[in-house]
Amino acid sequence: MPQYKLTYFDGRGRAEVTRLLFAVAGVNFQDNRIGVSIPPQPSQLPIWLDMKPNTPFGQLPLLEFDGKLIAQSHAIERYLAREFGLYGEGNYEMALTDMWIDSFEELISPIIQYNFGPGGDTEKAEQKKKYLETTLPTYFKKLETDLGNNSSGYLVGKGLTVGDLYVLKHNEWVMVSFGEEGQMAVKKYPNVQAHIKRISALPKVAAWLEKRPQNKF
Template sequence: MKLTYFNLRARGEPARLILEQAGAEYEDHRIESPFVDVAPWVAYKPSTPYGQLPVLCDDGVEIAQSMTIARYCAAKYGLAGSNALENAQMDEVVDALSEATEKQYNAFLFEKDEAKKAELQKKFNEEVLPNLFKALEKRLGERGGEYMAANKLSWADIILYHFAAELPDKEVIKGYSKLDALFNKVANLPKIKSWVERRPASAV
């Protein structure tokens, strides 16, 4: 199995975290970040299914789209649900986190107009993030209080961990006791902890 992404965490890290937690054997293939040198990516881009990364190659078959890759790795390595309902509960959490992630990237990374950027960041910090964490804290309580779905560790918990770990303000989750406990539980899983300590450094 080969996971190709930039030498960044961003949209490649969810699959890496899942593969690490699963103890899977995979190649962590990294292309130089376009922020550092765009040439390697310009050469590679046309060979990808959608002109974007990440791409996972398993048994000669390429799969694109970060959350599809993450879901596939979870299903393959026992971090998905055991029935349609459990999978839907995991997908719901992941979709809610993905929606907020897009808003975070727009506000903190992509927007070039300074006034618009400030407005988007304010909205993210004051509305998007508190509303999401409030909803997820409630969901977590409704679902047994320990894991986001199915009363077991799943890829939804790992995506939550990744989202919270990459927030501009890492303190916010501390205001949500159940989410914070789950965040720390994932952070302290030996395989996750070990990966986070030894993974290549990158800005995002």
């Protein structure tokens, strides 16, 4: 097994699904947190700004192993999920897994904008309303239906995939960003709620959730 090194900020952010993949696969990795929180403290910024020009796209996360390097969180996740058998069986299930990775990107990037992007109180209130009333339901209706139609208890096919880990990860974003209002919004989707409970309780997932560093984001 290669010696994997995952470099990211000190937070869950765009690295946490990768960390969950390692945890579920039972594969050791170097969880290289560069000592800069999310969002960064001003005093921490020089650490990142020194490093930034030496990264392929001026961003983290990065995965390194065997003298190779992969940038872009979803490229990293897709690579590892395929390596670890967490991508579904056959081309069609893999496409469905891709469909969910892409959908969760569309769900998570407005939350990142809400938390860290520009805008005063009025804009933030509008962003929150749009997210909870329009964006989230667009994707959650299909998520609820697909989970209800799959008797395996997983999102795609008969086993755990990176898609299931995204359901969990997205829920953390909603809770930390929108609190009780977020909880009210997701309560309307009982299959999704049951799914989050079930996936969080899988022994290797539960062990990671218990032992991981505690960060707000």
